[in-house]
Amino acid sequence: MITIDAQKCVRDGFCVQACPANLIRMDGGSVPEEIDGAADRCIRCGHCVAVCPTNALDNALTPAGDYFPTPEKRPDAEAMENLLVSRRSARSFRKKPVSREQLERLLETARRSPTASNSQKLSWTMIQDAQRLDRVRELSLEWMGGDPARSHYVESARQGRDVILRNATALAVVHGPADYAWTAIDGTIALTYMELLAATMGLGTCWAGLVTAASKAVPDLLPVLGVPEGSQVGGAIMLGHPRLKHLLIPPRNAARVTWL
Structure with missing residues (x-):
């Protein structure tokens, strides 16, 4: 070898x-x-x-x-910190679609994220088809309809708000084998890679937690998400051109740390 x-x-x-x-x-x-x-x-x-x-x-x-050489041009600590603290979730998107070139660039970087023991067992679905996105919304809302704790989402949907995908024009879904213990963790890392790169490209992202949760309870949603039999969803994020620009960094709780 x-x-x-x-x-x-x-x-x-x-x-x-x-x-x-x-x-x-x-x-x-x-x-x-x-x-x-x-x-x-x-x-x-x-x-x-x-x-x-x-x-x-x-x-x-x-x-x-x-192999190819490690790039010499990389962000310093200050630039990286600025990116991390200024990143915001986009919950309002413009109708302009994200280009295929941009989506491929995001996938190319996300596939290089670390996986447990370098297993590389993740696969992707990139959904742009409007009818399929509507079906994702429909099935996710049906699932929420049976949960009183999420009734406010259903009510907002009745008023015409897209509470599932926020009118995003693309949905990135990462999935892995159902019997693989690290699908959720590996998927979260990969989506984080994608999310941070998207921020540098002027794109907006938002974690599609409702879709991920619904996929575990609604079997009919899996084929709509392009997840084959025997696989599970590791996570999903919405992608699009953000309608709003955040000018300030909101406050957050101080870190709760135990120093040992």
Whole structure:
């Protein structure tokens, strides 16, 4: 699985330190080598290749030729903090649709989010079809109709407000195997990646929590969301061009911290 160019290798041991499954060993000043059975236990994270400063290592499961350099242009702490604290949920969208190019860019970044043991078991549905979005609204509202705690949503819907998708023109749904324990967590991380990138692109987002909850109680909603049999919804967010611009950052409760 792992091959080393002995002429390039400087024996720094970085690949040994980086492997999360301890599949590489290096005895004394020797060239690193994989342990027995490494190919069956490798999680394909690619760290062994990515940390080698001399490009001496290759992994057949994640070939070095498929990598690209880490960008040097990245936001500093202040820029990142400004993005995080200024991000707001959009609950009013314009009718202008999000372009296919923008949606593909969001998906390209979201697919690189971390997953448990690099399992990469998530799949996506990107819904733009107006009739399908209407069906999502309809089934989600039917589910809420039986819950007195959500009666205010149903009443708002009767008054003509879109309480389910807020008139968003796109809905991103992430899903994974029903027997996979980390679908919700992996999905939340992936959607967060998408949400933050969308903010830099001038797009608005809002977590579609009602749709996610309804998908667990209404089997008929799953095929509408493009979720195949044997899979579960890990989360969903609305996407669109926001109608409103937030000029201030609202207050939030102070962090409740226990220092140990």
